[in-house]
Amino acid sequence: MTLIYDRLQFAFTVSFHYLFPQLTMGLALFLALFQTAAIVGKDPLADRALRFWSKIFAINFVFGVVTGIVMEFEFGTNWSGFSRFAGETVGQMLAVEGTFAFFLESSFLGILLFGRERVGKGLQLLAAWMVFLGTWLSGFFIIGADAWMQHPVGYTVGPDGVAHPSSLWALLFNPWALTQYAHNMAASVVTSSFVVAAVGAFYLLSGIHREAASYFLRRGVLLGLLSTLLVIFPTGDRESQQVFAAQPTKAAAMEGLFQTEKGAPLILIGQPNLKSESLDNPIFVPDLLSFLTYHRFAADVKGLEAFPRSDWPDNIPLVYYAYHIMVGLGTVFAAIMVAAGVMLAAGRLGQSRWLLWTILLTVPFPYIATTAGWITAEAGRQPWLVYSLFRTVHGTSPGVNAGNALFTFLGFLGLYLFLGLLFVFLIGKRIVEGPPGESA
Amino acid sequence: METLWFVLLVVLVGGYVVLDGFDFGMGILLPWLARTEGEKRMLYRAIGPVWDGNEVWLIAGGGLLFFAFPKAYASAASGFYLAIMIFLWVLILRGIAIEIRSQLTHPLWHSFWDGIFFLASLLAALVLGGFLGNLVTGIPIEESGSWFLPLWTYFVPSSRHGIFDALTLLFSLLSAVSLGRHGATFLIVKTEGEFRERIRQLALQLWKAEVALVLLSVVLMLSTRHLFLARCAHRPLGVAFLALAALSLPLVLFFLRRQRELLAFVCSSLFLLAAIGATAVGLYPYLLLSSLDRAKSLTIFNAAASTPTLRMGLLWFGIGALLILGYTFLSYWSFRGKVRSEGEGY
Numbered sequence: 001m002t003l004i005y006d007r008l009q010f011a012f013t014v015s016f017h018y019l020f021p022q023l024t025m026g027l028a029l030f031l032a033l034f035q036t037a038a039i040v041g042k043d044p045l046a047d048r049a050l051r052f053w054s055k056i057f058a059i060n061f062v063f064g065v066v067t068g069i070v071m072e073f074e075f076g077t078n079w080s081g082f083s084r085f086a087g088e089t090v091g092q093m094l095a096v097e098g099t100f101a102f103f104l105e106s107s108f109l110g111i112l113l114f115g116r117e118r119v120g121k122g123l124q125l126l127a128a129w130m131v132f133l134g135t136w137l138s139g140f141f142i143i144g145a146d147a148w149m150q151h152p153v154g155y156t157v158g159p160d161g162v163a164h165p166s167s168l169w170a171l172l173f174n175p176w177a178l179t180q181y182a183h184n185m186a187a188s189v190v191t192s193s194f195v196v197a198a199v200g201a202f203y204l205l206s207g208i209h210r211e212a213a214s215y216f217l218r219r220g221v222l223l224g225l226l227s228t229l230l231v232i233f234p235t236g237d238r239e240s241q242q243v244f245a246a247q248p249t250k251a252a253a254m255e256g257l258f259q260t261e262k263g264a265p266l267i268l269i270g271q272p273n274l275k276s277e278s279l280d281n282p283i284f285v286p287d288l289l290s291f292l293t294y295h296r297f298a299a300d301v302k303g304l305e306a307f308p309r310s311d312w313p314d315n316i317p318l319v320y321y322a323y324h325i326m327v328g329l330g331t332v333f334a335a336i337m338v339a340a341g342v343m344l345a346a347g348r349l350g351q352s353r354w355l356l357w358t359i360l361l362t363v364p365f366p367y368i369a370t371t372a373g374w375i376t377a378e379a380g381r382q383p384w385l386v387y388s389l390f391r392t393v394h395g396t397s398p399g400v401n402a403g404n405a406l407f408t409f410l411g412f413l414g415l416y417l418f419l420g421l422l423f424v425f426l427i428g429k430r431i432v433e434g435p436p437g438e439s440a
Numbered sequence: 441m442e443t444l445w446f447v448l449l450v451v452l453v454g455g456y457v458v459l460d461g462f463d464f465g466m467g468i469l470l471p472w473l474a475r476t477e478g479e480k481r482m483l484y485r486a487i488g489p490v491w492d493g494n495e496v497w498l499i500a501g502g503g504l505l506f507f508a509f510p511k512a513y514a515s516a517a518s519g520f521y522l523a524i525m526i527f528l529w530v531l532i533l534r535g536i537a538i539e540i541r542s543q544l545t546h547p548l549w550h551s552f553w554d555g556i557f558f559l560a561s562l563l564a565a566l567v568l569g570g571f572l573g574n575l576v577t578g579i580p581i582e583e584s585g586s587w588f589l590p591l592w593t594y595f596v597p598s599s600r601h602g603i604f605d606a607l608t609l610l611f612s613l614l615s616a617v618s619l620g621r622h623g624a625t626f627l628i629v630k631t632e633g634e635f636r637e638r639i640r641q642l643a644l645q646l647w648k649a650e651v652a653l654v655l656l657s658v659v660l661m662l663s664t665r666h667l668f669l670a671r672c673a674h675r676p677l678g679v680a681f682l683a684l685a686a687l688s689l690p691l692v693l694f695f696l697r698r699q700r701e702l703l704a705f706v707c708s709s710l711f712l713l714a715a716i717g718a719t720a721v722g723l724y725p726y727l728l729l730s731s732l733d734r735a736k737s738l739t740i741f742n743a744a745a746s747t748p749t750l751r752m753g754l755l756w757f758g759i760g761a762l763l764i765l766g767y768t769f770l771s772y773w774s775f776r777g778k779v780r781s782e783g784e785g786y
Binding site: 058059062063065066067069070072073075076077078080081083084086087088091092094095096097098099100102103104106107110111114115118119158162164165167168397398399400401404407408411415419422426429 | 489492493495496498499500502503504506507508509510511513514515516517518519521522524525528529531532533535536539540543544584586587588745746748749752753755756757760761763764767770771774775785
């Protein structure tokens with residue numbers, strides 16, 4: 001029972017936390033570009049964009065910070081077994097992140113937000129890029145910590161039963177981390193592109209702030225077009241190939257593949273049936289999965305039956321749906337951005353109300369796709385905490401009982417519901433207030 | 441090597457208590473000090489640009505404990521489960537309160553966040569004191585090595601107490617009063633005029649309460665013949681820290697009276713650092729002292745990461761520590777001087 005609450009609490013707190021950093025990291029890129037256009041290109045519109053979005057960035061940032069501190073301590077509170085095992089590897093990556101990246105962002109953010117009258121243009125420009133660097137570096141170390149749980153490298157397990165790293169570089173440059181990082185950062189730019197473009201679309205549809213709105217829309221669609229394509233190819237393609245190569249049980253669960261098949265089909269829709277170990281109501285493209293994975297239509301793809309049941313992910317339908325939601329939404333995003341890009345090139349995006357409406361209404365979905373992607377990665381990693389090395393059941397804190405774990409889980413549910421409402425209210429208020437006037 | 445990392449950990453904890461300590465103190469004093477919206481705004485502006493930098497010290501300290509002493513991190517975080525969760529919740533609410541308060545100009549909105557900020561700061565200081573109390577009095581680490589403390593049982597100090605009993609509550613109270621006084625000392629540096637004078641008067645009052653609580657806890661620890669003070673007194677470094685604490689606390693009063701605000705703040709910080717230093721020396725080499733069986737305690741040797749890993753860590757932490765110091769200096773330097781109630785920000 002405790003294990004369930006421990007898992008639910010970690011899953012909930014980390015998923016809620018990551019709603020904020022994904023916008024922080026993507027928006028940091030936008031802010032750096034706005035700042036560059038404003039200072040180097042002397043574009044007054046870019047300066048207005050910077051002032052508007054940096055206020056939203058600041059609110060988003062603080063929600064990310066306060067919910068992020070929780071994560072660092074939850075390893076010890078609920079997962080002390082894991083902390084003992086992985087303190088020198090995962091703990092080391094978190095310590096590096098805390099020491100290097102976090103203060104870089106927080107210090108330069110202060111200058112970016114309040115430095116307009118205090119410091120020179122050069123330092124303001126530097127601050128914007130340092131905030132970008134800090135947030136992206138932060139993401140790199142956290143992905144590095146996660147990558148060691150997905151694909152442990154550069155370690156030996158000593159007689160004390162603890163994983164000892166052989167070198168820092170092996171941890172930092174885990175090949176798994178590099179692929180996952182590229183995929184994740186592209187996804188974070190997708191989220192921010194839709195947010196920036198959607199605010200532009202909202203103003204255009206409402207017939208207000210036309211000049212700033214077109215600017216937001218154009219920048220959002222350009223970066224959105226680039227990132228929605230990058231998130232699929234090459235990063236998504238590489239990510240799925242490395243899952244097939246190194247985590248065959250996760251890969252089979254993702255695809256809903258129970259039997260090993262020569263010329264495996266790509267499932268578009270269907271419901272995994274755990275009793276019959278097959279998919280109900282499948283709609284599929286024959287041989288395509290084999291081709292996508294091994295670039296040969298007749299290649300063998302291993303199904304779950306090839307592995308002992310004790311190594312199957314314990315929630316196969318969740319992994320399967322999460323993966324299909326991510327891939328499905330990712331495809332839709334690319335289609336929307338390509339359509340928007342074509343209209344933009346034709347100079348008609350501002351007039352096509354249906355496309356503006358589509359962009360506006362799509363805004364929650366990148367968050368869903370990102371969360372679904374992380375559920376695929378982490379629920380698919382089960383029953384391991386560190387893949388093929390350390391089982392989740394051995395990771396919990398023996399002293400913490402179900403009553404205490406549920407108490408704090410409910411506490412987080414309540415507190416984060418309040419934070420979520422507060423965030424939507426504050427961001428909504430900022431958007432309704434609109435970008436600052438030209439003279440301000 | 442273990443000792444070196446223990447020192448680094450104590451330095452980070454000390455830095456955190458001194459820096460975030462005055463943030464807590466400001467929150468505790470908020471309802472007693474500020475009469476008008478302008479005064480409140482000045483208090484928020486005194487800590488606004490620096491609070492999240494101050495919390496970096498907590499994040500770095502937590503990361504360091506996780507990395508350098510994984511067994512102690514695992515043991516302490518799961519054993520103090522409820523108190524740590526509550527500490528995290530109030531840190532969330534404090535951070536949100538500081539940043540969100542200025543987003544609306546409605547007076548009820550301000551009152552609401554002021555109330556949250558006060559309660560969260562007070563609770564944070566109480567819990568922090570409770571942690572200190574438990575480190576000193578020891579915790580019931582069992583035969584199996586696992587332990588879990590409820591928040592309280594009957595408040596009677598015993599070997600199987602909750603996190604809060606009469607003795608650790610004394611530390612909590614001391615922490616709240618001390619950090620309140622520390623916060624006031626910091627605010628005097630950042631304010632001027634009649635408002636500053638009022639803060640100074642409050643700091644003087646709190647100083648008396650603080651001294652009374654310090655003496656009470658020292659007497660209690662002497663009377664229970666706690667090994668902690670004896671160990672401290674037998675080590676030259678411990679004596680030095682105790683002497684520094686005994687010297688800096690009266691100096692706070694001296695400089696407060698003489699209106700030397702910056703020196704008073706320096707002495708106040710020195711006092712907190714000396715108290716933490718003395719605690720560390722008294723504990724060394726223990727990290728978590730078992731109140732049931734001394735042999736079951738976690739020491740820096742049996743809880744540490746392997747020596748090659750600790751050596752690996754020196755490489756990046758050396759660079760990181762310089763950056764942290766540089767950053768802390770930079771952010772205090774760029775927001776130096778007195779705060780005003782007009783203009784943009786918090």
